[in-house]
Amino acid sequence: GVVAPIPDGCSSGDDNLVRRVPVPLDARNPSPLLNLEALISIPPALPINQVTELYEGRSDQNYEVQIFSRDPLIIYIRNFVGSDEIAHLLQVSEKKYEPSKVYSSFDGNKIDDKMRVSDSAWMDRKDPVVRTITQRAREFQGWRGKNTSIEPLLVQRYQADGFYNYHFDWDESRTRGNRVTTFMSYLVGDCTGGGTNFPFLPQPGDDRWCDVIECDEEGRDGYQGIIFKPIVGSAIFWENFHPNGTGHKGVYHAGLPVKSGMKVGLNIWSWDSAWVKPEE
Ligand SMILES: O=C(O)CCC(=O)C(=O)O
Numbered sequence: 232g233v234v235a236p237i238p239d240g241c242s243s244g245d246d247n248l249v250r251r252v253p254v255p256l257d258a259r260n261p262s263p264l265l266n267l268e269a270l271i272s273i274p275p276a277l278p279i280n281q282v283t284e285l286y287e288g289r290s291d292q293n294y295e296v297q298i299f300s301r302d303p304l305i306i307y308i309r310n311f312v313g314s315d316e317i318a319h320l321l322q323v324s325e326k327k328y329e330p331s332k333v334y335s336s337f338d339g340n341k342i343d344d345k346m347r348v349s350d351s352a353w354m355d356r357k358d359p360v361v362r363t364i365t366q367r368a369r370e371f372q373g374w375r376g377k378n379t380s381i382e383p384l385l386v387q388r389y390q391a392d393g394f395y396n397y398h399f400d401w402d403e404s405r406t407r408g409n410r411v412t413t414f415m416s417y418l419v420g421d422c423t424g425g426g427t428n429f430p431f432l433p434q435p436g437d438d439r440w441c442d443v444i445e446c447d448e449e450g451r452d453g454y455q456g457i458i459f460k461p462i463v464g465s466a467i468f469w470e471n472f473h474p475n476g477t478g479h480k481g482v483y484h485a486g487l488p489v490k491s492g493m494k495v496g497l498n499i500w501s502w503d504s505a506w507v508k509p510e511e
Pocket residue numbers: 387395400415425426427428484485486487496498
């Protein structure tokens with residue numbers, strides 16, 4: 232199992248944890264009549280094996296987040312997937328890749344090379360790395376009740392000329408149950424081309440974003456809107472629906488053609504079985 236990290240400010244005693252709480256300073260009362268003993272030592276809450284149990288499947292990945300867009304809600308997450316996790320996912324995917332299919336409500340899933348050219352590998356839910364990343368995603372997006380669950384993770388590999396044409400991640404034909412959030416993360420970005428394009432999003436007003444989106448003419452390559460660069464370990468999180476349940480047109484997107492090299496993405500989607508199509 233995962234070893235429970237000892238949070239800063241704690242020291243482990245014999246076989247229990249003693250949490251050290253900073254003593255509150257009060258400038259007006261430099262030597263207050265406080266029971267310091269009671270303040271600095273809180274009795275051990277849980278034996279270590281229970282702490283380990285609590286932390287199992289959690290992760291201490293130090294990702295950094297920044298809101299990219301408030302409407303639609305899009306959050307840029309640097310370092311969402313760690314390099315050991317990436318190595319593991321790439322390794323297990325190698326034996327699982329098959330040509331990616333496109334979902335069609337009347338036709339079933341089928342290969343459609345006008346829409347999507349890539350290979351897909353569905354991850355095993357029981358894999359510990361998959362569980363950890365799934366748990367990280369679940370915690371990131373907030374507790375959403377028992378009707379929302381993370382779908383099986385998908386590793387998607389694009390080689391030269393691979394792409395995923397413009398689409399929404401939700402299914403427009405459904406009336407009940409739908410894909411409500413997406414994390415698009417990058418495991419390999421060793422390519423030219425291959426950005427993730429949102430044609431309807433406006434440019435942000437601060438060019439520090441140019442580290443992670445294409446800003447110059449060459450990188451933008453004639454595409455409209457925003458192009459996120461496939462930066463290894465990063466993830467883009469977005470909400471697919473407006474609060475009233477209608478799909479948000481702003482999150483229409485494509486995986487642009489890879490011109491050379493390879494791109495591998497990791498898709499983490501969540502499904503809300505209680506979503507209902509609003510009346511029109
Ligand atoms: O690869 C990309 O940049 C986008 C992939 C995507 O949109 C998807 O798999 O739904």
